[in-house]
Amino acid sequence: MKKIFVKLIWLLALLISFNTVVSAQDAAPAVIIRGKVTDKKDKSPIVHVSVAETDKDGRIIKGTTTDIDGNFAIKISDPKNKIVFSYIGYKTIEEDIKGRTTINIILEQGSKDIDEVIVVAGKKTDNGNLSVNDKDLTIASSKIAAKDLEEMASASIDQALQGRMAGVDITASSGDPGAGMSIRIRGTSSINAATNPLIVVDGMPYETSIPSDFNFGTADDQGYAQLLNIAPSDIKEIVVLKDAAATAMWGSRAANGVLLITTKRGIVGKPVLTYTFQGILQKQPSSIPLLNGNQYSNLIPEEYMNATGTPLNTLNVKEFAYDPSDPYNYYNYSQNTDWLGAITQLGFAQNHNVSLTGGGQKARYFSSLGYYTNSGTTIGTSLMRVNARINLDYIVSERIRFATDIAYTFSDNPKSYYPGSAAQEIRNVALNKMPNMSIYEYNEQGIMTPNYFSPAANIQGQYPATYNPVAMANTAKNRVISNRVTPHFNLQYEIIPHILTARTDIQFDINSTKSNSFLPQIATGRPVTETSVNRAYNGDVDAFNVVTKTNLIFNPRLPEKHTLTSVLSIQTSDVKTVSNQVLTSNTASSLLQDPTAPSRTQNTDLNVAAGYAQTRSVGALINAQYAYLQRYIINVGLRGDGNSRFGPSTRYGLFPSVSTRWRISDEKFMKDFKFINDLSFRASYGQSGNTPRNDYSFYNNYSNFGWSYQGQAGVYPSSIELSNLRWEVIHGTNLGLNFIAFKNKINIDFNVYRNRTKNLLFYGLQIPTFTGYSSVDMNVGTLDNQGWELNIISTPVKTKNWVVDFNFNIAQNQNIIREISPYYPKQNVTALTANGQYQAFLQINNPFGAIYGYRYKGVYADKNSTIAKDEKGAPIIGPNGQAVYMRFNYPTTNYLFQPGDAMYEDINHDGNIDYKDVVYLGNSNPKFTGGFGPTITFKKNLKISAFFNYRIGSQIINGTKMTTTNMYGFNNQSTAVLRRWRNPGDVTDIPRAMYNTGYNWLGSDRYVEDNSFLRFRTITIRYTFDNKLIKKLKLKSFSTYFTAENLATFTKYTGQDPEVAPRGVTGPFTIVTDVSTTPPVLQFTLGITTSF
Amino acid sequence: MKKKLLYIVLVSATIITGTSCNKWLTLQPQDGITRQEFWETKEQIQSAVTGCYASLLADPAGTDRPLPEYMFLWGELRSDMITGGFGVTNDENDLMTANVLPTNTLAKWSAVYKTINYCNTVVDFAPQVLNNDNTLTQTQLNAWLAEVRAMRAWLYFYLVRTFRDVPLKLKSTSSDLDLQQLAKTSGDSVLMQINADLAYADSNIVFSYGASATDKGRITKYTVKAMQADVFLWQDKYTEAAAACDFVINSGKFGLIKGDGGWFNTLYYTGNSNESIFELQYDAQRLNSFYTMFATNKQRFIATNYVMDQVYTIDLTNDQNYDIRGQGGAVRTSDNLIWKYVGFNYPSLRTQDISYAHWFVYRYADILLMKAEALIQLNRGSEALAYIYQVRKRANALVATDLNPSPADKNGLTDFLIAERAREFAFEGKRWFDVLRNSKRNSFERIDILINMTARAVLGPRQQSAINKYKNPDALYLPIYYTELLSDPNLIQNPYYK
Structure with a gap:
């Protein structure tokens, strides 16, 4: 490291000396100019004023500074040039030399430069290629400034954005530190789950996907969150582009919307050091009440007896023997353990961020260093992150400027061990774990030992279905470490000043992620011959991306009343990922936690694998915006894309877009309505193309088997050739209205949209397996994604001391299939014959989300109540006069309902519960979603802001209720089952316990619930200290705030969290199911922001 | 000047991007070889054929059950010799109790068709290698084609016996342009295709690959004959079946392993013995998937008491006099553990990491008993009995199990033969098909065999409904898995499960 440094310094020195040599050679006959610089107010000389000779383009030829008396002398090279005097805090003065040799200058105080920068930056919206005034925007977008995000206790910006903008939905995949987020803009335009928007940072696309074949140490890829790790405090603003006309500019990956993030840049002024601090406390709310050990030990033998008719043999099943003469089993299986509580802790996080910004006329800088650490609410989970950023601007002349941005992020994210499926995750296992079992093992004498009690198997099963969660949390390891460097270089050259500008960007992105996990024997208790014992994993995925963008911006000077801005852009991207992973097992000891230790590799469970994938794309774009009188505005664009994921015949696509704005408020007939500041209509149409998710899918690829046959290697066709795959094209139309009135006190933005996706890409479409494959990716049809959204920003009160702002947003979104391939199934299941299933149908031209199932009528109290009844309620009599009892699915299943079984409504009164009794139960498509909140400011010092979000009119399946009351296995159940049917005559709403048999939890309205809710999402109280006090402390600013999140939820829903998958319905058969076992984490934040 | 320069730059940039773009966007996968580059040499055919065999061991993607597991489940679960252990799944339980619905995952045929597609791929593309590789002879090519066509026939035979009417796919699926939504083909037509494939294999396949292990691990002329015998019996073509058996018997290359102390070790533990004709290696x-099925404490299946009590029986007067195929052959008598695939040195088991017992497709005893079955139907009872007694004698079958039928008593001979097959091939995935084949003969003349077996197999409240179900011939075949119906509207469900 040191060596590199030394080398760099030598290189730098060489360059500098070389430069001076060159300039010395260039030196023309010298003219020396002398003078003195004084302050306008007190006439005192100013020291260190920079004095520079500049040419007509503003390029600095030579420079010096004034001495202690304010005097300077400068040798100039060309008397036609100018001399520029600048000093921080003073207005800059430019003087033509005009042959003078003495120039005395008086400088005036004022920091106008700084103001100008801020004003311009705030008013414009940049679509990434063109910068357009907000009021001239022809597209649908929403913007959020960093100020609004500051109070959020978020580790990443996606968390902070949650619920803030109409039509933008963000959900966390879990509450653990470093958990991934899914972002949806205006619902989803595809019927596949994973369709995150394109993220553009400082004008360059930012890669957020990982190779699909890499499994992160058997963790799910959703949990991979090292993707969007830009410190929230580095962000100046975020713009979301929503309509297709706007996203068309970004090409293929922008089909799901674009999130434009602009980071802060240096501004002219003295160096300002800002420090922000956040301290966060997170508390896992209590889960649903579960049975304790005694209640559980009552339930299970009863459940077994009901199902088999024979008592559970406690001679073999020691778990329920409760035999004090067998102390080992007696003590180990007679506890009342709260497994969830045992792996839960308070979470703490702190976030420190220091930034330094400033600059002079020529060079400006913004640099920041952040440190974030978070211990999660589950034992063993945490996140540590360090990020650094430096944004440098160097203005060579008025025509040439460079920018160099370098960002670096390191994160270390220990997670819970992931055994392979969501049901086997630690919190789920803890919830289901038998509560009569002990955490620590008791020995044969009944004395507690310090060892975890991890039997190889017991009645509940074995790893990975169940295990000792406390042992797992404390001894297993699963760690993801990532390093990411993103250097971004930019050169801007004004070919014709103010008219034609060329701008080239190149960005490298080096992202290295290492994942390391280890599963010690004690966590699972499995015998040492198995491969789950001391299983060590090491995986590494490195992504190398090169993205370039070359823009030619043309703003011709047109006669007054006309304006034109246009851009020609050529973009390329090359994304390469290389991965390798090793999974071995049976290392000699639980202390040898890396596959580098001698361990077993030869088994199909274990693997050594490497992957390589590369994607390239090119895009060319022409876009022009023309305005007449600022009243009639039109924007047209055309984008051509080429992508390596297609075969040669379908590789290229052309996507046009057009958008317009008509400002009615400027028309003459609107002159009388003085209170209207702006009233505009917008209309837009655009196309954008989506590429398939996988590389090389147009090849029929032959791979080797992971094993040989009699020592010979075998080859098989591992993938089907997808020669039919085409661009998925989204045709977006948007109609918008902007209304601003009463001196900007009310600002309404309303949009109606329809995104029609043609050639809808569907991944993993089930095909008949006699083809040899079970699924293919295919363009299957046409999907409409339509809705409207309304955003109101208002300032109802604005007095000297009080300012009250109130924001409100509401949106509705529906997905409708218009056309579909014959391969696409028409329903999700053919009949409802298994427990826990619901039916959904694909109905063309109908929004999806409808739920079908049986109607639950309670529990059969006794034998008599199971007699089938006709329409009039009279018992049905068989041909021989015998009573006919209710049956299930005659003749295929032909189960006779017994007393204590769940009773379903016999809609057609035929004494048989089957597909004819399935009815419509509800719809999981919300009618409205949105958020609102006031912000109250008092005397500019105290600011209170609150935010609520809500959803109205949707039904979901309470999956947690289903699994915690079904009494079907050996999993622990909720306390609701204490009122289960036990004896004939019992009248209750919970059926009898039946181990692995019966039809007590068929998909019925018992689990369908309305999940409308109103959530008090956040409240923040911020206090900004007075200027006087701050000056005394020699600070520039100082404020502190307190935020509470997820304080309360108002809902009729009986489950833990009504806000499940707010993205709603993603496919025609999606039946939104809530499986959360705990409500969202309660979070309190204390923050401090100060600058010097 | 400046404008001119700009113009030149723009034009040249357009030209360069225009031409090099396509090249830049053409990327090749690095973790495999594309079809366009494959099928160039005879070694590639060889590895593709080996791939077909390798796919018989397990699903390459690891998402489906291994094929032998399906063969076991389809052949054994509905029999009277097996019952659920502690880890039995609902789907397995439903198949055992005749409660199969189209949602039952055991009704998936995907594993079979996956290998059929690999075979079809070889059949479609291997011949083009002749144009590229001069060292490939027509005979050699035909021999490889014979191997994969025999394999395809054998797999279709499984489908016909399990589902009866199935879609007949003989072209490979290589591209999404090849996708089809086929209708079912009747079982009889599929059997004709099977006969055609086997006939082709019969005349083109090799007798030996030069090494004894490969002769047992790959399909040879003798395997094809055994398959033909099996298919002919299913089609009630007894003369042809007997002739096919005779070919194997007269070759003199096979024999029964002597029923002494080393019998289990030679035949099952080590494998590839003189008795074996074709076994999956x-x-x-x-490793095979049988260890978790039979040997862990959450075992999915155990043998029923009926196996020792009735099938093999015990000589209460002399515990040294036992049928070697029972105790220490098929079961561990102390806990009814299914022994054949997980046993080592009775009564101790293999360990899981060496659980690679082969899966038997055909062995010599099967040929003898198939011959016997054909002879019974050809009214050559006494010859048939000779073969049955040959098998019994090797195994030291107990007198209690000798039904002693008269050579003229066709029904008695059939009962004896089926009982002997149950003993000889216990848990080798043949029981249900043996019973079904003999029951369905002459329009279900002997349905009583199947009904009696079901009465023993399904106990408790489901017994009567199971018996009633199996009286409907459609119920003897599995339903089509529901996702197949959803993705192919031309497929029609087996009427029993509609």
């Missing part, structure tokens, strides 16, 4: 690289 698991090894340390690719």
Whole structure:
């Protein structure tokens, strides 16, 4: 490291000396100019004023500074040039030399430069290629400034954005530190789950996907969150582009919307050091009440007896023997353990961020260093992150400027061990774990030992279905470490000043992620011959991306009343990922936690694998915006894309877009309505193309088997050739209205949209397996994604001391299939014959989300109540006069309902519960979603802001209720089952316990619930200290705030969290199911922001 | 000047991007070889054929059950010799109790068709190698084609016996342009295709690959004959079946392993013995899935008491006099553990990491008993009995199990033969098909065999409904898995499950 440094310094020195040599050679006959610089107010000389000779383009030829008396002398090279005097805090003065040799200058105080920068930056919206005034925007977008995000206790910006903008939905995949987020803009335009928007940072696309074949140490890829790790405090603003006309500019990956993030840049002024601090406390709310050990030990033998008719043999099943003469089993299986509580802790996080910004006329800088650490609410989970950023601007002349941005992020994210499926995750296992079992093992004498009690198997099963969660949390390891460097270089050259500008960007992105996990024997208790014992994993995925963008911006000077801005852009991207992973097992000891230790590799469970994938794309774009009188505005664009994921015949696509704005408020007939500041209509149409998710899918690829046959290697066709795959094209139309009135006190933005996706890409479409494959990716049809959204920003009160702002947003979104391939199934299941299933149908031209199932009528109290009844309620009599009892699915299943079984409504009164009794139960498509909140400011010092979000009119399946009351296995159940049917005559709403048999939890309205809710999402109280006090402390600013999140939820829903998958319905058969076992984490934040 | 320069730059940039773009966007996968580059040499055919065999051991993607597991489940679960252990799944339980619905995952045929597609791929593309590789002879090519066509026939035979009417796919699926939504083909037509494939294999396949292990691990002329015998019996073509058996018997290359102390070790534990004709070769690289099925404490299946009590019986007067195929052959008598695939040195088990017992497709005893079955139907009872007694004698079958039928008593001979097959091939995935084949003969003349077996197999409240179900011939075949119906509207469900 040191060596590199030394080398760099030598290189730098060489360059500098070389430069001076060159300039010395260039030196023309010298003219020396002398003078003195004084302050306008007190006439005192100013020291260190920079004095520079500049040419007509503003390029600095030579420079010096004034001495202690304010005097300077400068040798100039060309008397036609100018001399520029600048000093921080003073207005800059430019003087033509005009042959003078003495120039005395008086400088005036004022920091106008700084103001100008801020004003311009705030008013414009940049679509990434063109910068357009907000009021001239022809597209649908929403913007959020960093100020609004500051109070959020978020580790990443996606968390902070949650619920803030109409039509933008963000959900966390879990509450653990470093958990991934899914972002949806205006619902989803595809019927596949994973369709995150394109993220553009400082004008360059930012890669957020990982190779699909890499499994992160058997963790799910959703949990991979090292993707969007830009410190929230580095962000100046975020713009979301929503309509297709706007996203068309970004090409293929922008089909799901674009999130434009602009980071802060240096501004002219003295160096300002800002420090922000956040301290966060997170508390896992209590889960649903579960049975304790005694209640559980009552339930299970009863459940077994009901199902088999024979008592559970406690001679073999020691778990329920409760035999004090067998102390080992007696003590180990007679506890009342709260497994969830045992792996839960308070979470703490702190976030420190220091930034330094400033600059002079020529060079400006913004640099920041952040440190974030978070211990999660589950034992063993945490996140540590360090990020650094430096944004440098160097203005060579008025025509040439460079920018160099370098960002670096390191994160270390220990997670819970992931055994392979969501049901086997630690919190789920803890919830289901038998509560009569002990955490620590008791020995044969009944004395507690310090060892975890991890039997190889017991009645509940074995790893990975169940295990000792406390042992797992404390001894297993699963760690993801990532390093990411993103250097971004930019050169801007004004070919014709103010008219034609060329701008080239190149960005490298080096992202290295290492994942390391280890599963010690004690966590699972499995015998040492198995491969789950001391299983060590090491995986590494490195992504190398090169993205370039070359823009030619043309703003011709047109006669007054006309304006034109246009851009020609050529973009390329090359994304390469290389991965390798090793999974071995049976290392000699639980202390040898890396596959580098001698361990077993030869088994199909274990693997050594490497992957390589590369994607390239090119895009060319022409876009022009023309305005007449600022009243009639039109924007047209055309984008051509080429992508390596297609075969040669379908590789290229052309996507046009057009958008317009008509400002009615400027028309003459609107002159009388003085209170209207702006009233505009917008209309837009655009196309954008989506590429398939996988590389090389147009090849029929032959791979080797992971094993040989009699020592010979075998080859098989591992993938089907997808020669039919085409661009998925989204045709977006948007109609918008902007209304601003009463001196900007009310600002309404309303949009109606329809995104029609043609050639809808569907991944993993089930095909008949006699083809040899079970699924293919295919363009299957046409999907409409339509809705409207309304955003109101208002300032109802604005007095000297009080300012009250109130924001409100509401949106509705529906997905409708218009056309579909014959391969696409028409329903999700053919009949409802298994427990826990619901039916959904694909109905063309109908929004999806409808739920079908049986109607639950309670529990059969006794034998008599199971007699089938006709329409009039009279018992049905068989041909021989015998009573006919209710049956299930005659003749295929032909189960006779017994007393204590769940009773379903016999809609057609035929004494048989089957597909004819399935009815419509509800719809999981919300009618409205949105958020609102006031912000109250008092005397500019105290600011209170609150935010609520809500959803109205949707039904979901309470999956947690289903699994915690079904009494079907050996999993622990909720306390609701204490009122289960036990004896004939019992009248209750919970059926009898039946181990692995019966039809007590068929998909019925018992689990369908309305999940409308109103959530008090956040409240923040911020206090900004007075200027006087701050000056005394020699600070520039100082404020502190307190935020509470997820304080309360108002809902009729009986489950833990009504806000499940707010993205709603993603496919025609999606039946939104809530499986959360705990409500969202309660979070309190204390923050401090100060600058010097 | 400046404008001119700009113009030149723009024009040249357009030209360069225009021409080099396509090249830049053409990327090749690095973890495999594309079809366009494959099928160039005879070694590639060889590895593709080996791939077909390798796919018999397990699903390459690891998402489906291994094929032998399906063969076991389809052949054994509905029989009277097996019952659920502690880890039995609902789907398995439903198949055992005749409660199969189209949602039952055991009704998936995907594993079979996957290998059929690999075979079809070889059939479609291997012949083009002749144009590229001069060292490939027509005979050699035909021999490889014979191998994969025999394999395809054998797999279709499984489908016909399990589902009866199935879609007949003989072209490979290589591209999404090849996708089809086929209708079912009747079982009889599929059997004709099977006969055609086997006939082709019969005349083109090799007798030996030069090494004894490969002769047992790959399909040879003798395997094809055994398959033909099996298919002919299913089609009630007894003369042809007997002739096919005779070919194997007269070759003199096979014999029964002597029923002494080393019998289990030679035949099952080590494998590839003189008795074996074709067995799927698991090894340390690719373990079979039987260990978790039979040997862990959450075992999915155990043998019923009926196996020792009735099938093999016990000589209460002399515990040294026992049928070697029972105790220490098929079961561990102390806990009814299914022994054949997980046993080592009775009564101790293999360990899981060496659980690579082979899966038997055909062995010599099968040929003898198939011959006997054909002879019974050809009214040559006494010859048939000779073969049955040959098998019994090797195994030291107990007198209690000798039904002693008269050579003229066709029904008695059939009962005796089926009982002997149950003893000889216990848990080798043949029981249900043996019973079904003999029951369905002459329009279900002997349905009583199947009904009696079901009465023993399904106990408790489901017994009567199971018996009633199996009286409907459609119920003797599995339903089509529901996702197949959803993705192919031309498929029609087996009427029993509609």
